[in-house]
Amino acid sequence: VPFGKNTDASIIGCWGITEPDHGTDTLVPGTPEFSNPEIKGQVSARLDGEEWVIEGQKSAWVSNGTISTHSLVYLNIDPSMGLKGGGICIVPHNLPGVRKGRPLDKMGQRALNQGEIFFDKVRVPKDYMLVDQESYEALLDVTLATANAGMGAIFTGVARAAYEEALNYSKTRIQGGKPLFEHQLIKHKLFNMFMKVEAARALSRSAIVYNLNNTPPLTKYSIASKVFCTNTAFEVASDAIQIFGGIGVSREYPVEKFFRDARAAMIEDGANDSLMITGAHSL
Template identity: 45%
Template sequence: MLTLKDKLTLPTVGLTGFETPLSEIEVAVQDSVHRFAREVLRPIGQELDRMTAEEVIAPGSPYYSVFAEVAKLGLDTGAFGELDADVAVRLESLIGEELGWGDAGLGVSVAVAGFPIEMARAAGNQELVDLCTGRIGCWMITHPDKGSDVGAFDLQREWVPGAPGNKGNMFAKVGADEIVISGQCSAWVSNGAVAQVALGYLTADYGDGYFGADGRPNGVAAIIPLDLPGVSRGKPLEKIGQRSLPQGEIYFDNVRIPRRFAISLKDEYYGSVASAWSYAGTHMSQLFTGVARSAFEMALAYCHERKQGGQLLIDHQLTRYRLGDMMRRVELCRGVARRSLAYARLTPQGHPWATASAKVTVTEEAERVVLEAFRLFGGNGTTREYPIEKLVRDVRAALIEDGENTMLTTRLGYLVQQLYADGWAQN
């Protein structure tokens, strides 16, 4: 219904832009997480960015204080299930955006830290929930020689005919009572350098070999404590961006866990992979909406301070266009991110490539916003005196993180090919 105003006013706008009205609970949560992002994540992220990877994970590093501060927020996503679905989705989106606004690397670290316990809850396994409680987690799925191949679900369309799939570098022998793990994950595992527990996805032999009849590797998903005999670590990874996110290899030498620590066995493995990726991939979209918004806000403030041509940058017509275009792209990121989140959480038959398509859109648009902000800063943007240069480095990493964008888009193409063959879009 049309609503008439009796005078011209500025539009309603909040931390998350042109937002529909928030409830009291939503406002309280948003304000609390924004304060945490401003007072904890951003300054600690900037401090960690200037440290070596070894210093970031060393005892006494400010990195670890982030988790104590997260605990004080009292935001247990396990309680989201008690809320109305649309409220839970918006709250999760608001929280993710604020974390990304504060610091991309720490935002990813905080999100991934809780992934094992989220999976344990989804599996309804209280023993594993208790095992993960209070521990920093990681999601261990990528291998040194099996990067993008982890997502090679459609061997018929994207694989060498007649060749088996990629076995990778992490293996499990699944017995009647225990699982024996050998090999290593890749250096790109987020929190891999510090995690105390892992949600691991491993190629598995159940006594009949590592490959199924269709050539896909058999697998097992399990919760793996990382303080067991036979577990060791590589050096933490030195990176150009998201340096506050500790990444590194984890090695396994005949590490034994009870079979009951498995989340998904042979027949359920690929369904579990799809569910995990659909769930986890949503975080990237929310977080990098926050990064785009952060860059926009930095540029907006700078254009009200810096003078060129005898006047403030904001008073130049082209500057207004550039800021307007940035704002438009931030809103695009937010809309795509939240729609993807709702689809992943509320649709029983979700799919990782549906989620990944949003990740691609958001990170590509976020990069455009960040680079435009960087250019508005001019030469100042290249110096460490201004935080925009850190955002340039952080957002570049996102184009590869959680799947390289070109490969993810190609796999979306495989998916629509499969859907069309199943009858979609033929009416």
């Protein structure tokens, strides 16, 4: 694999799949829409001798977009196959024709750099195309399975952090002459949060253990984990803010950040509602 021997951490990668006109469209392997030739990708690759010529634009949602040195571009090779006719190509950003946009300003996960990448007839060696149109759909499925499994685990952590912050705060804040924690209403809410965190932990752990160790993966379990755990993080962070009261919406405590980060996660790596439809195809 090109650059596979690099161990000095000089490479910052990014995953370029989303395009200005194609978000959800790009993440539906195994569905009829994915083979629809009417739906054409905005980044194309054409073989010219010993080089691929890459042309088009990835959207402002590419994480690490403006700080990365290389991208793994999910692009279109054979438009007659629809988005299924794709390929996965490494593109070093120091090549002529690569240009980047400005960092995106957004509501949640603000520390995560994101930005557009433009490819203007960028020429890359033939062997930088790691996956061609024959195996693209299967490899996209593996990508979804691993990325979504990771998201489940990460946002279980966000849910847990929100729960623990709320639990600790409830034991120090006095209202009605005793700590919030001593009020039945708050205890009930905290136990509900605890149950959700533990359910998210169990699902995300089994999805990640199975799908990172088996090929082909059972992608619907990763999707279930991603959707459930990011929804859980959002709900638990919202409950945490409620337990904090007014100060919960200030920047004094991290619960408002968890809430914003979890909200972004419900769209990141696939909008939750659409991911569920994709997962349902393999029920």
